[in-house]
């Protein structure tokens with residue numbers, strides 16, 4: 001039988017140096033499903049995405065499965081080649097490499113589409129500039145999104161795509177993130193995007209601190225990451241409403257209950 005999950009984490013632990021940041025996560029993402037992870041600052045959200053992507057500096061145990069295949073020990077470029085993409089919370093500036101050339105190294109599609117998306121994201125002039133050098137917070141996030149649109153991965157990790165972005169640009173980033181994920185058009189979306197629409201719904205893991213992006217992205221499942229563990233599985237929008245009302249305080253109670261349950 002074909003594996004219904006595109007991506008699975010099994011008892012996934014991550015250490016940075018001596019410190020254990022993630023303490024046994026289990027997560028399953030179906031084909032075409034977008035999961036959201038909420039969590040307080042420093043709870044390990046960025047560590048999770050970076051470790052799953054295979055970046056150095058993390059010691060991991062447990063298993064990462066993609067299309068049912070164990071990728072836990074594969075190098076980062078192999079994971080990208082298999083169809084996993086990431087937009088960073090704080091991507092580095094790369095002196096001497098033009099954005100157009102960086103995109104060309106991973107793009108699946110032709111130059112026309114690059115110019116089209118660059119125009120839609122107001123990044124035409126930026127294609128000839130060194131990657132992220134002197135870019136504003138919002139320009140960096142739009143450049144990350146442009147790279148993913150051209151790379152067109154099957155599984156997409158998004159680390160706070162709206163952080164540092166002003167309200168006007170959040171709409172643009174949100175709409176194109178929804179488009180990247182192949183989700184249905186939302187009423188406020190730019191109708192000219194229909195011509196660029198993808199056939200396939202992508203899978204994603206979206207990290208958001210503020211939750212603003214959920215006004216634009218049709219996400220399917222929400223989780224909370226706290227104390228190195230994932231708990232909760234609920235509608236992301238309802239979860240966000242509760243968090244806005246009660247903060248993460250309420251989550252501590254559930255986490256304590258879960259921990260007691262595990263100990264017993």
Ligand SMILES: Nc1ncnc2c1ncn2[C@@H]1O[C@H](COP(=O)(O)OP(=O)(O)O)[C@@H](O)[C@H]1O
Nearest residue numbers: 016021039040041042043044045046047048057
């Ligand atoms: N390279 C590192 N060296 C030391 N500590 C780190 C490193 N990366 C992350 N951490 C620590 O791991 C914890 C989780 O960080 P992070 O994953 O960035 O959290 P979040 O993205 O949820 O805000 C924090 O306490 C952070 O200081």
Ligand SMILES: [Mg+2]
Nearest residue numbers: 045046047089
């Ligand atoms: Mg982070």
